Amino acid sequence: MILEHILGAVTDPWIAAPLHRLEHQDAVETVTLSREDMSRKRLRACTDKGTEVAIALDRASALFDGAVLLLDDRAAIVLRMEPEEWLCLRPRDLTEAISVGFFAGNLHWRVRFGDGQLQVALERERAVYLERLADRLADGRITLIDGDQP
Amino acid sequence: MNVHLPSAPKGPARIGIGGPVGSGKTALIERLLPALARRGIEVAVITNDLVTREDAERVRRSGLIDPGRVRAVEAGACPHTVIREDPTLNIAAAEDLEARYPGLDLILLESGGDNLASTFSLDLVDWWMFVIDVGQGDDIPRKRGPGIVQSDLLVINKLDLAPYVHVNADQVLTEAAGVRKGRALLGCACRPHGRAASDQADGIEAIIDLIVRDVLFTDIPAEVQGEA
Ligand SMILES: Nc1nc2c(ncn2[C@@H]2O[C@H](COP(=O)(O)OP(=O)(O)O)[C@@H](O)[C@H]2O)c(=O)[nH]1
């Protein structure tokens, strides 16, 4: 089946009601995509129930978490984004905060800030990031937070 | 509560072809064009060169495609900027081709040639391949540049040359598969030395099979969305 339109969001009132009914009939299927795949206009994917679908959107549309791609009397297909993993780092002092911030930017890592931490989105295996940070971790310039151990 | 919508005006699929200078990107396009035509797939081409239009001229003169369907974008000093950070020139070229040739199924976009770090923006292309060749050394897959790891398809070209550059083709393919972790990988020989370029061992049809499966979807029967 080729899905060419985003019909709306799971939270849209006119969608939420029929979707809820279909959920009770176990007739809602989910396609889960990585953050990278969410930025595509065309891709092939499989639902959690094993239905193969192709998505082909016009260039102006964009996939989002909670997008509804199919909705009729018998079935619905909902899009979900895979939860992202973040590596949470606490710099020892201001000097290190500036330094590790520059370092992450230089490597094109996607980051966010919060709670005195530099948080790095894991877009590849965790080991790839830890390898680059090994020196800083070893001499305590940064620490990994929250059971976020290597 | 069925939702009936007209088929969307989604336009042709766009595919990126990246890889180091000389790996065979243009040669691959020259092989894809007649093979795609045989399958009835309508194609246009955009080439990115640094400061010339060499590749575009080469494709136009090839006789393999209507010269109007080939556009050149001059990348300036930085070939990866125009396919990743700021792909507006390439998007404009693609929109131009789409407006001029409404029946297009596919636009092939050759990057200007870069190191192993180049990747395509998914705002520009739907899917992209990275072309390397055995002449660059058997350790290339182990170097794991983003192009090698993240591309939707890694093509290892010039397999015909492997014996002459002291490379074990099977070993390179095996190592590349290890680095790719399940992502698609194909070997090919776009212009095999001393062999007819049309023999079945050259790998071109397998590349097209993958393009059809991953972005063209011509194998899927059209069904109206909302009528599953
Ligand atoms: N022996 C051999 N030569 C090839 C093959 N593919 C491309 N070439 C040659 O490699 C050179 C570079 O190819 P080109 O397509 O211009 O590379 P590009 O810079 O990546 O576009 C040309 O001289 C081609 O003829 C192949 O499969 N085998």
Ligand SMILES: [Mg+2]
């Ligand atoms: Mg070229």
